[in-house]
Amino acid sequence: MIKIWGRNNSSNVQKVMWVVGELGLAHERIDIGGAFGKNREPDYLAKNPNGLVPTLEEDDGFVLWESHAIMCYLAAKHRHPIEPADPKGRALAHQWMDWQHTVLAPAIFPVFVGLVRTPPEKRDEAAIAAGKTKTIEAMKMVDAQLARTKYMAGDAFSYGDIPIAIFGRRFRDLIAERPNYAHFERWYAEVSARPAFQEHVGAIPLS
Numbered sequence: 001m002i003k004i005w006g007r008n009n010s011s012n013v014q015k016v017m018w019v020v021g022e023l024g025l026a027h028e029r030i031d032i033g034g035a036f037g038k039n040r041e042p043d044y045l046a047k048n049p050n051g052l053v054p055t056l057e058e059d060d061g062f063v064l065w066e067s068h069a070i071m072c073y074l075a076a077k078h079r080h081p082i083e084p085a086d087p088k089g090r091a092l093a094h095q096w097m098d099w100q101h102t103v104l105a106p107a108i109f110p111v112f113v114g115l116v117r118t119p120p121e122k123r124d125e126a127a128i129a130a131g132k133t134k135t136i137e138a139m140k141m142v143d144a145q146l147a148r149t150k151y152m153a154g155d156a157f158s159y160g161d162i163p164i165a166i167f168g169r170r171f172r173d174l175i176a177e178r179p180n181y182a183h184f185e186r187w188y189a190e191v192s193a194r195p196a197f198q199e200h201v202g203a204i205p206l207s
């Protein structure tokens with residue numbers, strides 16, 4: 001049985017768990033990181049030298065870190081259609097996954113930390129406001145993509161939708177003053193109705 005090391009309130013763990021749910025894989029998830037700690041201990045650093053979550057561990061000793069690499073590996077190993085068969089569709093899914101890590105996550109990070117993890121009297125309101133502006137700009141690109149295609153990487157749901165939906169949830173929950181991005185909302189209503197989203201993302205409060 002595969003092991004997923006990582007607390008279930010981590011966005012990067014949630015990406016992997018959503019894939020595990022889509023594929024219906026038998027698994028054990030072990031709480032580590034955040035309030036659970038133990039991710040800087042030698043045993044864990046031997047698996048993942050970053051000391052971050054998630055990490056995948058298989059019965060034969062194969063270990064993999066980086067959430068997107070784990071998602072792609074599991075989908076490829078099980079030949080599951082959430083990995084687009086067409087090289088162009090696959091590349092577009094990877095494009096949006098990279099973009100989530102390099103553009104969308106840094107934009108919303110100060111908003112998340114400020115509103116979810118910082119008491120009101122200690123908040124950096126300017127950093128929160130700047131983060132909201134950057135996130136609204138970034139999500140405009142998502143809305144524009146979804147005006148052209150049904151899903152982020154084309155006509156079918158793929159692993160490229162997963163990081164964007166997990167951060168789309170944060171966008172909706174944390175930025176009340178967002179514009180109405182109708183194409184994003186149409187897509188979000190559909191992908192967030194998937195049982196694997198509901199179990200591994202929607203049911204877990206932001207913390």
Ligand SMILES: N[C@@H](CCC(=O)N[C@@H](CS)C(=O)NCC(=O)O)C(=O)O
Nearest residue numbers: 010011012033034052053054066067
């Ligand atoms: N690029 C890495 C980032 C991993 C990462 O930053 N994980 C965060 C949680 S989302 C973490 O481990 N934080 C420290 C902790 O949980 O103690 C990935 O996608 O797996």
